[in-house]
Amino acid sequence: MTLINSKIHFVLLAGGSSLRFSSNTNKLLAKFKNKNLLIHNIEFIKELKFKKITLVINNLKNANINIFNDLEIIKGGKTRSESVKNALNKSKFKSKYVIIHDVARPLNSHKLIKKIIKNLAEKNYDCVVPYSKCSDTAVINSNNIDREKIKLIKTPQGFIKDKIIRLHDKNNRKILTDDSQLFRNEKNKFKIKYLLQNEINIKITYKDELKSLNKLVENNILVGIGYDIHKTIKTNKNNLLKLGGAKIKSKVKVISHSDGDVILHAITDSILGALSQRDIGTYFPNNKKNLNRNSIDFLNYALNKMKTKKKMINNIDLMIVSEEPKINPHFNKILYSISKKLNLNKNSITVKATTNEKSGLIGNGDFIACWSNISLRDS
Ligand code: ZN
Numbered sequence: 001m002t003l004i005n006s007k008i009h010f011v012l013l014a015g016g017s018s019l020r021f022s023s024n025t026n027k028l029l030a031k032f033k034n035k036n037l038l039i040h041n042i043e044f045i046k047e048l049k050f051k052k053i054t055l056v057i058n059n060l061k062n063a064n065i066n067i068f069n070d071l072e073i074i075k076g077g078k079t080r081s082e083s084v085k086n087a088l089n090k091s092k093f094k095s096k097y098v099i100i101h102d103v104a105r106p107l108n109s110h111k112l113i114k115k116i117i118k119n120l121a122e123k124n125y126d127c128v129v130p131y132s133k134c135s136d137t138a139v140i141n142s143n144n145i146d147r148e149k150i151k152l153i154k155t156p157q158g159f160i161k162d163k164i165i166r167l168h169d170k171n172n173r174k175i176l177t178d179d180s181q182l183f184r185n186e187k188n189k190f191k192i193k194y195l196l197q198n199e200i201n202i203k204i205t206y207k208d209e210l211k212s213l214n215k216l217v218e219n220n221i222l223v224g225i226g227y228d229i230h231k232t233i234k235t236n237k238n239n240l241l242k243l244g245g246a247k248i249k250s251k252v253k254v255i256s257h258s259d260g261d262v263i264l265h266a267i268t269d270s271i272l273g274a275l276s277q278r279d280i281g282t283y284f285p286n287n288k289k290n291l292n293r294n295s296i297d298f299l300n301y302a303l304n305k306m307k308t309k310k311k312m313i314n315n316i317d318l319m320i321v322s323e324e325p326k327i328n329p330h331f332n333k334i335l336y337s338i339s340k341k342l343n344l345n346k347n348s349i350t351v352k353a354t355t356n357e358k359s360g361l362i363g364n365g366d367f368i369a370c371w372s373n374i375s376l377r378d379s
């Protein structure tokens with residue numbers, strides 16, 4: 001039997017007091033993935049095409065959820081179990097199954113929701129509960145306990161709705177930290193499925209936990225573009241041209257104030273661009289000091305700025321436009337050199353080369369140019 005999510009009731013619990021999180025910040029509104037925890041969860045549930053969504057919340061102030069006009073809002077109780085009871089008894093939604101989830105866990109797994117529903121609808125479980133194993137050493141009163149026996153219980157949990165309603169009604173305001181406990185308490189009366197979940201599914205309790213989680217998921221990517229072009233002149237002898245720090249033999253000579261390494265100049269400018277700095281000429285003007293200067297100095301200047309801003313290169317894509325020299329015979333040498341200069345794995349560097357099809361000044365072999373596209377991430 002395939003069940004469509006739109007027929008299942010989804011209860012999202014957002015009624016907690018956030019006291020352990022912060023004395024003055026509402027956890028629901030704390031930033032997660034450029035949104036807040038509440039909006040993130042609602043959007044995720046909607047992405048999965050749930051239509052019968054009940055939000056249990058006490059404080060709607062600043063929640064900005066009016067964009068979701070089809071949510072059912074129910075006031076939470078003093079305890080978590082009271083809140084669930086309110087939602088189950090007062091909701092207008094009819095359904096055979098219900099999924100209950102805490103907003104403090106940023107939902108991230110389509111796969112998990114699918115498994116929960118499959119176990120309810122196809123395997124006839126009464127209660128489906130995800131858990132993870134305890135990989136830390138577990139101690140109670142100075143005694144190590146067998147961590148293999150520990151199940152760390154998570155949400156979302158899925159239930160046969162009328163069964164969980166009955167158990168909550170019977171429960172008499174006992175404080176519960178999750179709903180599957182009600183099924184466990186009824187020794188062997190119900191079919192409970194424990195689903196081992198290896199994906200990260202942490203409950204945000206403290207501010208620092210959210211900070212670490214944001215660090216994991218956010219990856220503030222910066223992108224930058226760099227372009228450089230130099231005049232070349234044909235000579236009768238072999239010259240040593242610098243390209244990406246590698247020395248390449250060529251019949252042309254590059255005209256430049258510095259050593260004329262068009263690739264390193266483009267890379268340097270792209271790093272500076274990603275860091276919102278000025279261009280290479282601002283920091284290294286055509287003065288006496290920079291005459292015939294090694295372009296590695298320019299690159300290292302940009303790389304140091306990048307390190308100060310706690311960034312590292314994610315990947316770089318280079319396009320060299322040159323009629324002479326032909327780049328392909330020197331491809332490996334150039335790639336190896338760039339990889340060394342940037343201290344970056346070759347897999348993260350793309351070196352592409354093209355000619356200008358004999359058209360224009362570059363096509364005539366009078367110029368050599370390079371484009372650099374770079375992305376940086378948090379180091
Ligand atoms: Zn240049």
